[in-house]
Amino acid sequence: MNRKKLSTKIIGIVTIAVAVVCVFLYASRPTEIDKLSESYLDHVDVEKLQKKVEKSFEGNYLIKDYLVYGETLSLYKSEYGSVETDKMQGNNIVLRNVMNDAITSFTFNGSIDSGIDLGSLKEGIYELYTYNHFEKERIYFKDAFKAKTITTMRRDEKVNDVTFVADKNALKNQDIKFKKNYAFIIVTKHIPKSNVDDVVIDPCGNAMNYVSNTVDYGASTSILDEPSSSLEFAKRVKKELEKKGLKVKVLRKEGETPGYYGADGRPARGYKVKAKLYLALGASYDENVNAPYMLTSPYTDGGLANTVSYFMSQNGISLYAARTNTTQENGVLNDSFLLDDNGNAQKYEFYPQLRETGGRATYAGLYGGDLTNSSYKDSYGMYGLYFVYASAMNSQSVDYFNENVDAITKILVKSIVRYFEI
16 A cells, blocks of 8 residues: 555544544533533632632621522521511612633512512622621621522523522632631523423412311302403413513313412412512402403512503503502502401511412411411512403403403513513
8 A cells, every 4th residue: 555545544544533533522522511510610710719708807797697589599697587687678688600700790679570680680609798887797697507499480492500609618619618607699691490490370269278178169159250350361461471581380270279388379389499489360350340450479679560560651551559569650659468356467468379379578477277388488489460451340340350351461461571581
């Protein structure tokens, strides 16, 4: 074999070998499913992290509690609910992305839907600070912990898996240790898991009362049947939300009668799929109601409901002329509190659609008799919104809803998408 033929043969063999290696590497590369078990820390530049992360601070700020409501993480100087006004109220919470020094700031106003907007965070490792008398101080906890993973809503077919941790050994695998249990937020972008939903929709009516073993059919009259109209409305809203890329579950089927308590209740179904928004669609028995309105938890500042009201107004949809206070838009009402035997307001809200769905933030699982949602009393809360679309005692409101249901559906969905910045 002459030298030229030998050279050509060698080149051919090398080319084939390189191609085989490339095919092997491509086939064996980590898939998006493989990455579901990985964290941002698994691929971080350790040397850069060691240089960038702060290890000592002039001021430190002790936090005692936290909770999650929807996509919001709130921090508390005292145990949640133990004081009327927490000392964190009015404070800025400052996040520093360790790897690029980007600063993000959030203001905590005392409401459970104010605080750190986890859905807006980019991938990275964040240090947490606050200002105490204008002095920047590093946030830490007395006892070490690693919270359960928080998964945000789908955005562009991706979600953030958020790890909230306070531990002096949080970065020990990267050979970094601290003197206190400083708080970190670690954000990892993933494809969504199939068993995690974004929104659950509760078509009100047909609710089993487990105490009396009877079904509460809801606001049903000759002009409106709440169970059937709510279910039809829910299907419309689900279809529009899914067009925006969200995963949506309707919490009851035709003929089903799940109640609001127990392992197969409507709240439980929402918790099981780790939904971030609990949207209840129901009717009223109040004959004065001539147009849709909304109920929101008094523990929130009503941001979502206000957004819905604004867009309804901008698009010519009328809402019931009522509101709880001047900070709320037209048609936005706070849920009321239940009263004790002496007529004093308790911490429990009236509607289980809001009380039992907000997890620890709305004291889910603590009110009621033997059958409660106690399994979810420490859970992350779903953001609750109760949209009352018509009154079964007012033909004007029923006619208005039926004539405008397409527009109401689309504007409701548009408002949700805008509020959560989907």
